[in-house]
Amino acid sequence: MNEPPEPISPYEAIPIRLRVNGELRSGAVEPRRTLADFLREELSLTGTHLGCEHGVCGACTVLVDGEPARSCLLLAVQVNGAEVRTIEGLAVAGELSPLQSAMRDQHGFQCGFCTPGFLMQIQALLEERRALSEAEVREELSGNLCRCTGYESIVRGVMAALGSGADG
Amino acid sequence: MQKHQEDGRVLAGGQSLIPLLALRLARPALLIDLARIAELARLGEWEGGISIGAMVRQRVAERSPLVRQRAPLLAAALKFIAHPAIRSRGTVGGSLAHADPAAELPAVVVTLEAELVVASSERGERTIPAADFFSGHYTTALLADEILTEIRIPGPGPSTGFSFHEVSRRSGDFAMVGVAAAVAVEEGSISGARLCLTGVADRPVLATAPELGLLGVAPDRGVFEAAGEAIAARLRPPTDLHGSAEYRRQLALVLVARALRSASQRARGDNEDRREGAPA
């Protein structure tokens, strides 16, 4: 193995560049900063919510290179060079995406705290373009917790979005 | 690693380590990100089986046709780890090195007699049989200056079927009890079996055909249930928030019988079935 690079102090900011919702963004972050905090505090993208901050609730789910991931369990330095998509990127030119419309029509949220994480997880599912039964949808969404809806309306929203062939 | 063995930790997918940092349960002075080492993310053929780099993401392994074909037990077990959004970052090597006593993959590599390749910058590589790798709660045979680099899994033997079964409180939670099983059936009788339980001790618990009273007998429900009882009787599982020792012993009994039965059915069935692996 090669000579390892010198370690970086936890307080020293490291430059990173990444694409967020299609836009090139750069910043300098302490190595310990999570992606969630970077998005919310440095980029003011506060649509990504933080619930548990240790991977259990799914509220902070974003897409990293097309795959859903917990932004509370990723350090910002780990996504240097990656393509990140957040809830702010779903609507196009102020128009709700087909998924967002389906969720609104089915009353898929109440307080809305869990919604950004759910929508990004569901968005990834839609982009896989698989036919899914309701039971499979429930399984796929089992990593996202909601304290309000009882999940019924969320699942209805997903089934509606799947039915309409929505993927964007 | 050599230089920072006192206070450094390697970072793989971060899906166990970052929560520990967030909760201040671990406070390393230094994190070494293994993602920069491209060779560690290779997945390919190895003799009749497969070689999986430690940094291969769980989601990548789960989707790989090669893994499904050559290591159907691994493919089946991966689906039980957490949720897709966690498997998209979590790595195969990270799960093994972390050695959670309720994790799925340690039971899989022990059942399949995998070899774990570890390396240090000082002494180079050595290979550890999976059965010798896990030494207790979150503890492995890795020395302070070593990292896990590669997992080598032998190909499936002839007429062998595999299955993975577990019960957890909620979908995606760590198993209360999980069972990985491999059963070979030739000319109507069992010619070999290995199974391994997770969640019942500080490390995976292995049992083989002779201990299970399975060698040379015809696979039927009665012998599998007897094997389940024999194993359950010898377990001293923990009692915790998720379940009592007694409940875990009962789960072990039922899941062992179930896993042996579905593995033997796959062993007798056609290849397609065997390749499918075993969602619960």
Ligand SMILES: Cc1cc2nc3c(=O)[nH]c(=O)nc-3n(C[C@@H](O)[C@H](O)[C@H](O)COP(=O)(O)OP(=O)(O)OC[C@H]3O[C@@H](n4cnc5c(N)ncnc54)[C@H](O)[C@@H]3O)c2cc1C
């Ligand atoms: C909500 C939630 C649910 C989960 N459920 C399950 C579950 O049901 N089953 C399960 O098995 N796991 C579960 N996990 C943990 C699993 O997702 C992790 O992926 C895995 O345990 C660690 O892999 P990692 O790549 O993320 O490793 P990291 O978190 O990066 O590292 C874990 C530990 O291993 C060490 N390490 C990592 N790679 C190496 C290496 N190559 N060599 C030496 N040391 C190394 C690190 O230093 C660290 O101490 C869950 C996690 C979360 C957040």
Ligand code: FES
């Ligand atoms: S805030 Fe990240 S999973 Fe709960």
Ligand code: FES
């Ligand atoms: S809508 Fe309130 S938590 Fe889901």
